[in-house]
Amino acid sequence: xxxxxxxxxxxxxxxxxxxxxxxxxxxxxxxxxxxxxxxxxxxxxxxxxxxxxxxxxxxxxxxxxxxxxxxxxxxxxxxxxxxxxxxxxxxxxxxxxxxxxxxxxxxxxxxxxxxxxxxxxxxxxxxxxxxxxxxxxxxxxxxxxxxxxxxxxxxxxxxxxxxxxxxxxxxxxxxxxxxxxxxxxxxxxxxxxxxxxxxxxxxxxxxxxxxxxxxxxxxxxxxxxxx
Amino acid sequence: xxxxxxxxxxxxxxxxxxxxxxxxxxxxxxxxxxxxxxxxxxxxxxxxxxxxxxxxxxxxxxxxxxxxxxxxxxxxxxxxxxxxxxxxxxxxxxxxxxxxxxxxxxxxxxxxxxxxxxxxxxxxxxxxxxxxxxxxxxxxxxxxxxxxxxxxxxxxxxxxxxxxxxxxxxxxxxxxxxxxxxxxxxxxxxxxxxxxxxxxxxxxxxxxxxxxxxxxxxxxxxxxxxxxxxxxxxxxxxxxx
Amino acid sequence: xxxxxxxxxxxxxxxxxxxxxxxxxxxxxxxxxxxxxxxxxxxxxxxxxxxxxxxxxxxxxxxxxxxxxxxxxxxxxxxxxxxxxxxxxxxxxxxxxxxxxxxxxxxxxxxxxxxxxxxxxxxxxxxxxxxxxxxxxxxxxxxxxxxxxxxxxxxxxxxxxxxxxxxxxxxxxxxxxxxxxxxxxxxxxxxxxxxxxxxxxxxxxxxxxxxxxxxxxxxxxxxxxxxxxxxxxxxxxxxxxxxxxxxxxxxxxxxxxxxxxxxxxxxxxxxxxxxxxxxxxxxxxxxxxxxxxxxxxxxxxxxxxxxxxx
Numbered sequence: 001x002x003x004x005x006x007x008x009x010x011x012x013x014x015x016x017x018x019x020x021x022x023x024x025x026x027x028x029x030x031x032x033x034x035x036x037x038x039x040x041x042x043x044x045x046x047x048x049x050x051x052x053x054x055x056x057x058x059x060x061x062x063x064x065x066x067x068x069x070x071x072x073x074x075x076x077x078x079x080x081x082x083x084x085x086x087x088x089x090x091x092x093x094x095x096x097x098x099x100x101x102x103x104x105x106x107x108x109x110x111x112x113x114x115x116x117x118x119x120x121x122x123x124x125x126x127x128x129x130x131x132x133x134x135x136x137x138x139x140x141x142x143x144x145x146x147x148x149x150x151x152x153x154x155x156x157x158x159x160x161x162x163x164x165x166x167x168x169x170x171x172x173x174x175x176x177x178x179x180x181x182x183x184x185x186x187x188x189x190x191x192x193x194x195x196x197x198x199x200x201x202x203x204x205x206x207x208x209x210x211x212x213x214x215x216x217x218x219x220x221x222x223x224x225x226x227x
Numbered sequence: 228x229x230x231x232x233x234x235x236x237x238x239x240x241x242x243x244x245x246x247x248x249x250x251x252x253x254x255x256x257x258x259x260x261x262x263x264x265x266x267x268x269x270x271x272x273x274x275x276x277x278x279x280x281x282x283x284x285x286x287x288x289x290x291x292x293x294x295x296x297x298x299x300x301x302x303x304x305x306x307x308x309x310x311x312x313x314x315x316x317x318x319x320x321x322x323x324x325x326x327x328x329x330x331x332x333x334x335x336x337x338x339x340x341x342x343x344x345x346x347x348x349x350x351x352x353x354x355x356x357x358x359x360x361x362x363x364x365x366x367x368x369x370x371x372x373x374x375x376x377x378x379x380x381x382x383x384x385x386x387x388x389x390x391x392x393x394x395x396x397x398x399x400x401x402x403x404x405x406x407x408x409x410x411x412x413x414x415x416x417x418x419x420x421x422x423x424x425x426x427x428x429x430x431x432x433x434x435x436x437x438x439x440x441x442x443x444x445x446x447x448x449x450x451x452x453x454x455x456x457x458x459x460x461x462x463x464x465x466x467x468x
Numbered sequence: 469x470x471x472x473x474x475x476x477x478x479x480x481x482x483x484x485x486x487x488x489x490x491x492x493x494x495x496x497x498x499x500x501x502x503x504x505x506x507x508x509x510x511x512x513x514x515x516x517x518x519x520x521x522x523x524x525x526x527x528x529x530x531x532x533x534x535x536x537x538x539x540x541x542x543x544x545x546x547x548x549x550x551x552x553x554x555x556x557x558x559x560x561x562x563x564x565x566x567x568x569x570x571x572x573x574x575x576x577x578x579x580x581x582x583x584x585x586x587x588x589x590x591x592x593x594x595x596x597x598x599x600x601x602x603x604x605x606x607x608x609x610x611x612x613x614x615x616x617x618x619x620x621x622x623x624x625x626x627x628x629x630x631x632x633x634x635x636x637x638x639x640x641x642x643x644x645x646x647x648x649x650x651x652x653x654x655x656x657x658x659x660x661x662x663x664x665x666x667x668x669x670x671x672x673x674x675x676x677x678x679x680x681x682x683x684x685x686x687x688x689x690x691x692x693x694x695x696x697x698x699x700x701x702x703x704x705x706x707x708x709x710x711x712x713x714x715x716x717x718x719x720x721x722x723x724x725x726x727x728x729x730x731x732x733x734x735x736x737x738x739x740x741x742x743x744x745x746x747x748x749x750x751x752x753x754x755x756x757x758x759x760x761x762x763x764x765x766x767x768x769x770x771x772x773x774x775x776x777x778x
Binding site: 309310313314392393394395401404405406407408409410 | 546547548549550553640642643644646647669670671672677678681682685687
Binding site: 052063071146149151153154164166170179182183190191 | 299386416
């Protein structure tokens with residue numbers, strides 16, 4: 001424990017860097033997955049292609065992705081962009097399916113009613129489908145957030161520092177306290193992100209607060225299985 | 228994209244298919260680690276999932292546990308267990324199993340929860356014991372979602388089992404790790420492609436399995452009345468696709 | 469598969485476009501890429517992926533900071549192939565390295581054996597745009613180690629004895645060792661160990677605890693460890709003599725990009741190299757890895773104030 005107190009400044013700095021690296025992929029993953037998920041939901045042909053491809057993206061070993069990206073993107077070896085892009089790819093891999101499921105959870109009758117009262121497809125998407133898909137989207141984003149926060153640390157193997165530094169340095173020095181500190185800090189970040197997502201969901205979708213609890217739970221369970 | 232051209236040249240070079248460091252042996256090792264992990268994780272995840280699904284107890288705890296397991300950084304865990312338990316297969320399997328438990332657990336309990344309560348009540352009214360209800364009603368009906376959970380777990384484990392090479396075992400991770408520091412991108416990418424193809428094949432097999440484990444009674448009902456069975460089927464298909 | 473890859477490529481390109489637009493914020497957070505305040509007064513110091521390298525890099529960094537130079541740190545980058553490419557693409561300007569291995573990296577046919585010859589050859593071998601500054605007396609070599617039991621059983625105390633071992637030899641070390649002139653091929657060429665009697669197990673921790681354990685538990689019977697590693701004495705390993713100088717002298721030497729090597733910087737780093745000894749390296753490693761678990765920053769600070777450099 002005394003090591004933690006002695007090095008609190010460094011741990012805090014690594015934590016901030018870790019957070020800074022985690023947020024862009026989570027946000028980008030969401031912004032890219034929602035339209036992709038909608039397309040997957042809307043057109044049957046695209047569905048199997050998009051879901052299969054996004055599933056496969058998740059199987060690319062992260063370390064190889066980190067190292068190959070500079071050659072593809074023209075970035076430098078130590079550019080944090082490499083890690084951010086890689087994490088965004090994984091976020092999409094996880095999130096496209098949730099987004100497609102989310103839009104699938106909107107009752108067809110509701111969609112028809114919306115069209116009947118004069119919504120254009122565009123208007124219907126924003127006013128009806130997106131809000132109703134919201135609970136499933138939030139459930140999916142919780143998975144994306146947890147997995148991004150935990151995976152970022154691999155970047156430390158290629159010199160993009162984060163809490164993963166504590167794992168590598170801890171291994172080098174056979175120092176379990178240091179590794180445990182990194183793990184605990186990672187979990188704390190993940191929990192805070194998770195609470196933020198849930199809070200954001202409640203703020204944006206006030207109607208889910210009291211009702212439809214069971215439905216949300218079922219939606220969440222389905223996402224858990226898929227992830 | 229000469230990177231990928233090089234990678235495919237590496238893949239089709241006969242020299243990379245022979246011997247203990249050849250693609251076939253490494254693939255078998257990879258599958259072996261995956262299998263051992265799924266068995267270990269299945270014992271824990273499915274058993275707990277059945278208990279939670281059947282009794283309805285501990286559900287809140289299960290959600291929290293699966294959520295926090297997912298946030299555990301694999302790299303840190305691997306190093307931690309390597310220091311505690313030494314190098315070798317045990318720490319690798321523990322770390323991989325931690326990844327595999329959440330989808331298995333969630334698949335199992337949500338599979339049971341998705342069963343109409345009236346179906347279970349009917350079984351109870353017929354005089355079935357709780358064990359019989361579990362074995363003859365709940366497990367068969369939950370099977371598609373259990374397999375779906377197993378499928379997610381398998382994909383995640385196949386993708387991550389590359390870390391075994393760190394400790395320093397075999398598996399497809401060898402191609403990635405051994406060639407990273409030498410900057411031999413053809414082998415690094417080639418190895419990654421093998422992992423992805425393996426995942427694709429395993430995923431396809433699980434898709435077939437998922438279809439074949441739909442209980443006979445459910446299938447019969449579906450062919451009689453497609454619309455009634457539609458919602459349940461859809462959610463399974465969504466996870467499967 | 470073709471389609472899948474194309475789709476993947478598309479996804480990557482798409483993501484890249486968006487991610488690049490977000491990189492401004494990422495840079496701010498990670499503290500790199502502030503070109504505006506840069507100029508010649510900012511030096512990006514890196515270290516290889518093991519603790520000793522980070523300690524030396526930290527010494528360089530603090531010594532430079534004491535001279536008013538702004539330093540950005542990127543520690544624990546990885547193995548030589550990776551950090552050299554980081555140096556080449558400008559991600560870092562300065563990194564501590566070791567003379568013999570660095571020479572063989574640039575010129576694998578080099579035949580120098582004495583510390584001075586190696587250093588002279590190295591100054592020639594370093595490509596344009598980069599240079600090595602003065603080398604330190606401090607040395608940390610790769611070394612081949614066996615357990616005490618193995619040494620006694622087979623009567624092995626020198627690399628020359630390995631040729632007569634009737635048991636299959638399995639060498640454990642970083643993956644790149646396999647390709648280095650001082651790796652298994654060197655054992656064959658220089659010491660006549662039959663090539664078909666040497667196996668190789670790559671272990672990715674630069675002679676760290678995983679390599680040590682692999683040797684201790686018999687997964688490998690010869691391990692490449694650094695001579696300054698406290699683990700050799702702790703485990704009673706026998707470091708094999710190298711009468712033919714297969715492994716070149718490995719003096720600590722700063723590798724720097726010429727753009728960053730201003731007179732002030734050169735003077736500061738040369739002053740550091742003039743003071744750094746092998747014993748001090750061992751002591752510093754022990755503080756870092758042993759009971760104290762002192763951070764590289766603390767160790768560097770203490771060393772610099774101890775020498776009066778800062």
